[in-house]
Amino acid sequence: MDRGKMPSTGRGAKSKAPQHPQDIFALGTKSTVVVSRDAEKRNIHKPSTSAADRKRDASSYGSQPPSKRSRIGSPAETTGGTSLEVDPVDLVPNVLQALDTHNSDKLLGLLTGSIRLLKSQRSKPDPILAMSLLYLTKIRPNMFAHDTVTQSLCTLLKREQGAAFKNKGNPLVFVLACNMLYAGHRDSTNWPDIFIKVYIEDALNERWWVECSWCKCLVENILTAFGTKHPPASLKPTESTLGSGSPLMGSTEDDVDNTELEYTVFPRYSSSYEAVEGLVMEAIKDQIQRRSAAPDAIGKGFLKLLSATCGFPEIRMVAASRLEAWLHSGKLWKVAQELLAYVCCNCEPTAPRDHEVLAQLVRMRLKTKQLQLAYQACLREMVSESPALLRSVVTHTVYNELSNVRSPNNLAVLAALVHAQPQLAPAALADTFQELLVRSEDYLRPLRALTRECVRAARADSHALLPLARALAAPPPHDPPAEVRERAFASLADLFCCCCLVTASHSKHQPEYRQQLCGIQAAALGWLQDTAVPVYRPSRHDCQLALNKIMFVESADAYSKADNWPPEPERGALHRLCCEAPLPQTTLLRLIFIGLAKEVPVAPAEVFELVEQLVRRACALPPEDNPLQVDKLEIADLIFQLCQFNPPDNITLPQGYSPPPLAITSLYWRGWLLLTMIAAHNPQQFAERAATTYPTLRALIEMCITNKPSIEWGSGTGVDAERAEAERAAILQLETHLAAASNAKLPVTEHNSRLLSQLTTLEPLGAPRKPPQAIIESLQALNAQLRLGKLLCRQPALLLELVERHGTRRAMPWLLQLLRHDQLELSVLPVQCLCEFLSSGGGAGEAGEAGGAEGRAGELCAHVRRTLAASPAGARAVLLYYVQRLAHAHKHTRARASRGLKLVLSQSSEDTNEMDFSAEVNPEEWLELLWELRHWESVREEVVARIRAACLVECIPRHVAAYIDFLASYAAKTPHKLHTEIVLDLCQVLMERSTVMNSVLGGASGPSHPEQHRTLLALTSLFYDHLQKVRNNTFPEEEEGEGGWPGGDRISLQFSPGRRTDLPLVIAHAHLKLLCYGPSANIQRHDSAMRVFDSVAVDTEQAMYSGLAGAWLEAVAGAGGAGAAGGLLPDWLRLHLVRSARPALLDAGLRSLPAHKLALFIQTFGMPVSAMSALLGALDACPAGAVVRLGVERAYMTQLLRVQRARGACGGAAFAAALRLQPPHYPPDFNLFASEPLPEEAEGEWGSAAPPPRLQLELVPTLLAAVFSGTVVFPGDVDTSFTKLIAEVTNETSNNKYSRVPKLYSSCVTSFLLQCCSATGVLSLARRPDLAAPLLRALRPGPHLASSLLSHCKCLSGPVVTILRGLVRADPAVLPDLPPRADREHLVALLESATPSTLEAIGNKIIESQDTAVVVDVISLILERNQEGYYENKVKPEDGIECDAPLFSNSGRGCGLLLDWLSELQQETLGPDPHKQMQLMFRAGGGAAGGSVGGSWRPLLVTLLAHRASWRTLHTCLTMLLDHPGDWAPGSVLNLLETLCSSPRLCQGRDKAAPKHHQPPDALRLTHRQVGVLVGYIVSEGVRAERGGGEAALRRRVEARLPLLLRCCATPPALLAAARAAAHHHPVLLLMLYLKVPKTAELLRRAESRGGRGPGGGLGGGAGAGAARCTPSATDQPTHTLLTAITAPHHAHTKEHTQKLWRMEADIRSMWARVEGAGARALPLAGALLRGAGALHAKQHQYLLSALEVLPDSEIFAPAVSEEIHSILECFVQMVRQTEGGSSALSHRVAALLRRYLACRPPRAALLLHQHRDAIASSPALSGVSEGEGGSGSWSPPPHAVRALQRRSDPPDTLHWLVQEVEAWGARRGGGWGGAESAGGVLRAVAPLAAHAHAPLRLAALSLLARLLPAAPDPAPAFEAIMECLECDQAEIAQSALEKLPELVVGMQEYAAALLAAVFDLGVRGRLNVETHLAKTIQTLNLHRAC
DSSP: OOTTSOOSSOOOSSOOOOOOOTTOOOOSOTTSSOOOOOHHHHOOOOOOOOHHHHHHHIIIIITOOOOSOOSSSOHHHHHHTTOOOOOGGGHHHHHHHHHHHTOHHHHHHHHHHHHHHHHHTSSSOOHHHHHHHHHHHHHOGGGGGSHHHHHHHHHHHSOOSSOOGGGSOOHHHHHHHHHHHHHHTTTOSSOOTHHHHHHHHHHHTTOTTTSOGGGHHHHHHHHTTTTOOOOOGGGSOSSOOSSOSOSSSSOOHHHHHHOOOOOOOOOSOTTOHHHHHHHHHHHHHHHHHHTSSOGGGOOHHHHHHHHHTTTSHHHHHHHHHHHHHHHTOTTTHHHHHHHHHHHHHHOOTTOHHHHHHHHHHHTOOOOSHHHHHHHHHHHHHHHHHOGGGHHHHHHHHHHHHHSTTOOTTHHHHHHHHHHHOTTHHHHHHHHHHHHHHTSSSOOHHHHHHHHHHHHHHTTSOGGGHHHHHHHHTSOOSSOOOGGGHHHHHHHHHHHHHHHHHHHHHHSTTSTTHHHHHHHHHHHHHHIIIIIIHHHHOOOHHHHHHHHHHHTTOSOGGGGSTTTOOSOHHHHHHHHHHHHTSOOOHHHHHHHHHHHHOSSSSOOHHHHHHHHHHHHHHHHTSOGGGOOOOOOOTHHHHHHHHHHBOOOOTTOOOOTTOOOOOEEEHHHHHHHHHHHHHHHHHOIIIIIHHHHHHOHHHHHHHHHHHHSSOOTTTTSOHHHHHHHHHHHHHHHHHHHHHHHHHTTOOSOOOTTTOSSTTTEEEOOTTSSOOOOOHHHHHHHHHHHHHHOHHHHHTTOHHHHHHHHHHHOSSSOOHHHHHHHHOTTOOTTTSOHHHHHHHHHHTHHHHTTTTOHHHHHHHHHHHHHHHHHHHHOHHHHHHHHHHHHHHTTOSSHHHHHHHHHHHHHHHOOOTTHHHHOOTTSOOOTHHHHGGGGGOTTHHHHHHHHHHHHHHHHTTOOOHHHHHHHHHHHHHHHTTSOHHHHHHHHHHHHHHHHHOHHHHHHHHOOTTOOOSHHHHHHHHHHHHHHHHHHHHHHHHOOOGGGTTTTSSOSSOEEEEEOTTSOEEEEEHHHHHHHHHHHHHOOGGGSOTTOGGGGGSOHHHHHHHHHHHHHHHHHHHHHHHTTOSHHHHHHHSOHHHHHHHHHHOOHHHHHHHHTTOOHHHHHHHHTOTTOOHHHHHHHHHHHHTSOHHHHHTTOOOHHHHHHHHHHHHHHTOOOOHHHHHHHTOOOOOOOTTOOTTOSSOOOOOOOOTTOOOOOOOOOOGGGHHHHHIIIIIOSSOOSSOHHHHHHHHHHHHHHHHSOOTTOOOOOHHHHHHHHHHHHTOSHHHHHHHHHOHHHHHHHHHHHOOOHHHHHHHHHTOTTOOSHHHHHHHHHHHOOOSOOOOOOTTOOHHHHHHHHHTOOTTTHHHHHHHHHHHSOHHHHHHHHHHHHHHHHHTTTSOSSOOOTTOOOOOOTTSSSSSHHHHHHHHHHHHOSSTTOSOHHHHHHHHHBTTOHHHHTOSSOTTHHHHHHHHHHHSOHHHHHHHHHHHHTSOOSBOHHHHHHHHHHHHTOGGGGTTSOSSOOTTOOOOOSSOOOHHHHHHHHHHHHHHHHHHHHHHHHHHHHHHHHHHHHHHHHTOOSHHHHHHHHHHHHHHOHHHHHHHHHHOTHHHHHHHHHHHTTOOOOSSOSSSTHHHHHHHHSOOTTHHHHHHHHHHHTOSOOOOOHHHHHHHHHHHHHHHHHHHHSTTHHHHHHHHHHHHHHTOOGGGHHHHHHHHHHHHHSOHHHHTOGGGHHHHHHHHHHHHHHHHHSSOTTSHHHHHHHHHHHHHHHHOHHHHHHHHHHTHHHHHTSHHHHHHHTTOOOHHHHSOOHHHHHHHHHOOSOHHHHHHHHHHHHHHHHHHTTOTTSHHHHHHHHHHHGGGGGOSSHHHHHHHHHHHHHHGGGOSOOHHHHHHHHHHHHOSOHHHHHHHHHTHHHHHHTOGGGHHHHHHHHHHHHHHSSOOOHHHHHHHHHHHHHTOOO
């Protein structure tokens, strides 16, 4: 552009104006102001036009001044003198110069002059002038705020008086003026009134700039003076007839889109409200007065001005009074419609004038449909914005409708209001109705008509009638006058009935109309119960009539008396529809409460009659509609309260006499009929529980089903007679007292009694009573009429319970009648009853009597077969019903089950009629059919499990054999897990059911029948295949408890290739026992019955048997010593192996068997001869000393040997000789006890083993040298040969007169010992004490040899040296003689005088010669003295001098021998004097537990007591110790209790495979008092330990005893008793108990809240603080495991891993939030994990931060963990510094934690901030902490959201938005949710929304609950909300909860069992598919059980 350039030509003498374009007109003279034209100095652009053009333009136009004066304010006069003429080009330089020189007058003149010039150019303003003004406005807007300038600018906006429309001016002038005015007054809050005047003038006329979109910056600020609310766009007319359509004039669609101005709008006239209102009212009234003569002269601008000023009440009144005329005007109706919208939207409930406005609006009569719709829309918007106006609108509308000049729009208005406010509008209508009803005039008829017409106007929308009825039930605002109470009461009752009739009339085709009727009736009953009686005080007749009318038991004509509506044709139909409404439980309860309430003037009997009538009417409705739904059992008690007889209140009964509970007889039995009808319509919810609770009802239900009298009525005739007599006496006594109180003269007897026939005892819970015959007949009639029996058959539990009560021996024709019923489908009856009927043979038994029964039975069988084949569920129901009964304890039940299975599994139709139901059915007939089932794969595991259970119960051998065959064939096709379960069950059958298995397998002699052969083959193959699977797979041990091996003892089995596996010991025992039955091939083949087996089967069985025998016999041989062999081969199994008489098994059974067990085995009955011979041979091989110590009765053993010899057994000579058995008088040919050696016996025909060969004499030196010296190698078995050597030496050294064997072996041994008389030889003997000691005891060398050997043992010790010393000190003197009955003192003195070498001999002699009781008494006395320290040395020996301790002292060895004798002599552990024996074991101050000198042997006695005593003895002992605590030693008592809890006898007969999480049972079952005594013992022991070792010793002792205490506290009451006792005795025990079981604190709090005794102190503090830190807690292991897993560095970043981390984080948060102190205990580990991690793993450690945020300040910042939390915060600060993005979410969360730290520990936090100031300064989020910026707002949840969620009064969409806001806040918190307290508050606020009907809100609430629960301390509100969802009748609500159930259960695992039970119950009783959700939930729970 070249505007700023100067022309090249020269200038004249005069100063000329710059050149301008040709289309620019210059205004004013040329020489008005002389200013500088220097372009470079002023930077003003100069035009390029010629001077001639400029002069022409200026002379032609610019010199004309304005000709008219202004109307408003005359700004032309005020500014004319000060304005200066200026050239537009020079305006800016002159103004800037005036500003620089501070010449205000000049500046004001320039501005006013330019404005005058612009006004004169209004039609075509100068662009230079306009741009100059705009430029000045932009750089100095405050210049235009001057009053003079403002008035001058306002002249531009005023209307020109004489200007024609075509010369009205360019709109650019208006736009320029408006924007300049706004710019000048932008920041001002008080604008001048001239703006209002100018706006009113333009608004009333042409509206040039009022509607211009470019002027809205000024216009909208002016409009704030009126305070007008703008209505929604939908209420305004869609077309605009105003304006020319120009973008700058008028309001078109393009204006809004193309106008984008930046301006602010706020009140500008807040301090001049009255002045503005006066200006507006003056202008409005002036316009109205001018056009009053010609109403048509009112223009649209006037109405638009009224719309803009509707914020003033007077304006609304003016507009409302004339709106009707304007709305009907042809040219104004659209603008008037907009005015109507403004009036409605600006009405306020607090303004008194607005009520008049509403009255004016209601009285309007609108003629066109369009106006009516607009009018209704405006009213809807008004009541939506201001609900308080609704009552006024409704009141005016109703009053207008009931007046003589009613408007035709009233009903439409009411309908629109109802649609807009469906709850508030009916309430307002009800208030108006109540106000009209209490007037002196009767408004019932018009109100009935108005109600009908309102519903009709609402287009049959009768949903508003229910809120109307509820509002009518509310109390009136004022009590009605006495004269109108009766009429108002009757009118309100009639209105309730009218609502019901209208609902039936308009909604009868809708399915929910019955629920609406029930709701209206419930509201009416609530009004009658709560409001009507105290307000209206009705009479008894009126109240009864109203109650009957409300429940529609009156005639149809009674409801149309007021206005003859319903009309005659519809009256009956509508009445019938109302009568067909169901009877909800709430309505029924309301009626009963009305009858029971004393305030309601209705008798209980009358209410009972009404209830009975209603129940009968409901029962007559179709059952499919659920007309009578009841689930509360309390309703039965309420019904019986209606029947109860209460004595009159005015009669005083004798003091101390209370009348018995009596009922009116007729009502009482009718009440039972009433309950029967209720039960029939509620078989699932009510009938089953009611039948269990009320026996009489159970009998009536039975009668309805069977149509016969109940079997319970005739069971107790004598009891019924006694009960009737007691009832008669109680009634007569009551009547006697009543007669005495009423001054009756005649005595009351049975003949003149009035109450005896009318009353009966009220005992609904008592034994079943037979009703009177009339009641029975009534019940039969009801049953036939209402089909009660058929309805009751819908509950399978009732039918099954009835079948079980009838039993197997009672005929059940009723079941056949049910099946014969033509209208009863078989699908109605439960499949269990059909199966029961089919298996009992009912159909076949009646087949001969009626032809139809045969077809029905066949149909039944076919139906069950179809059910079996239709679906897996049907197959499961049928098969499980039968197979469960295969394990029934009753024989006939098992037979019926087998019979039923044969029927349903066979496909032949003739089986049903031809089957003999009394014959036995072998399971083989139907077991093979199972494989052919269609759905066998889906039910096979359950069926096989029941068949396995049947093996444990069935007693018929053929059936057991069939089951075993089936299981064997099934196991061959199963994986290892199922195969193992079958093997374990059959192991139990094999070992525990010996009698049955002997019949099944043929006993020890082997199978003898083909069936036995087949079963043995099947069982052998099953075990063999399982062993082969184990061998091939070698399953790992980790499978224990999870489908692999069960827990318990194991045995390691070595296979030939070198593979090894561990098997349960029970399987090993079963395999060995199976081997005892032998293979089938051992039976002779010539039996004809054996031909069914081919050679292949026999060879296969033989091979399997050989494989099993080889494997297990090698295991037995490799068991090693006697201890290992004893674990694999217990005594009972050894006995089986011996009895089998098979050589290999016999050798295995006799291997390493001691002499005393051999002696027991030979006394066993039924031992085969060969086995007996082997036992006698083994006894002969035993050492003589061991045989002598057996202590058997010689006479009995002699007779036993004689009998066995007579049977053919051989051996036993050495045994008899060792025992010195007297040879009895035998026949001459019997020489058992001859002195000469017995000849060697030949082997018998049964294969009995020959006696073992003797040890060759020449091998003895070699054997001794190999054993002791090791210089040679012995050729044979060293152990066996050495045992034989000891036996030979024992035989030679014994003084047996029957044996004359030379002492050859003894000489060889003596010679070897003589060779050992050197240091090396004695050392070789001492190295093998296990062999040398028995050899020396058997040889008994002389003192000389013993002393020689001992001389070389000076530096040795051990058993060999001890024996040698005994031999040297041996007194060869003869033992003293004892009288047969020596006294106790003599025996005690004799034992005390014994030496260690003579004690055993003296004791044996005393035992043999004295009475056992005396010997026990003597031993007890010596032990008691030892316990008291009687035998201890009283003098301390000198240093360096050793002296032998007394024999019976604490360091002596005599007490051990006494204890051995005591255990052998005493059969009963506590003996004849239990208290004395318990003093030995449990007296305080004795033994190791007591801490005294003596009594170290006490643990042995306690162990013998625990393992040998009977249960009765143990119970007596425990009772004495725990119920009568005396001077007992706490340690001994606690040791006994621990031994009893871990006793193996407790596991006998129980599962050895305990699950992983199995809790041991409470074997002791202590009472709560005994638990307290146990706690006292634990504390006493700990206090004693504390005295010696301090607090640490106390903690260790208490911690060691805690498992015992917890095992005795298996239930919460027992745990509470233990906690209270611990709190009473010692706080440390209570604290440690809490650490082990955290729920202890909750139990104590609940007990304290119920009024019980508190714990008496806290859980910690004092001495307990140290114990808490040192004691492991139950939360430590899972917490440490989860922390370690969540911070592991090597994780793959996958979605699955992220979900796993989230689960672990949720577990940590839930544990720390709900267990006090759990988080503080884990802080050291958390700090260590963080310190060992780097910045690369910050993402994983964010989960740890979320867990830390849950902890409260008192726990996370406790002094005890201050160092740890300080270190943790340092780690997080470094992590924020090292990670990228210091303003990330992690940094904000760490900053929040630092703020908490700073608030709780300011010094420590300041130190942390100072140490890491660089890292904190680098992060914006952390820097705010150091600068002190508050951040508490983000730590707490949004308060407005929480309050709104707690109130729950906002719309669902708003609540949904608030829930999302809270969830977003929690996401920013990272899962901490502001701590446990904040999370709990949000949880309580959100939980009720989980069951909301609004789907988005419900889903958002459930999602938020899933996130909140892990951080909330109490999940109970969430649990209640979820249970409400699951119990809701709406399927979509329950489905929403099911979908979120896996996520919800994570945070409330303590309620998982209850939730899963509820879901399962929902799946059973509902139609929702819950299997998938259950599976996902259980899978989620399993994922959270890693610890």
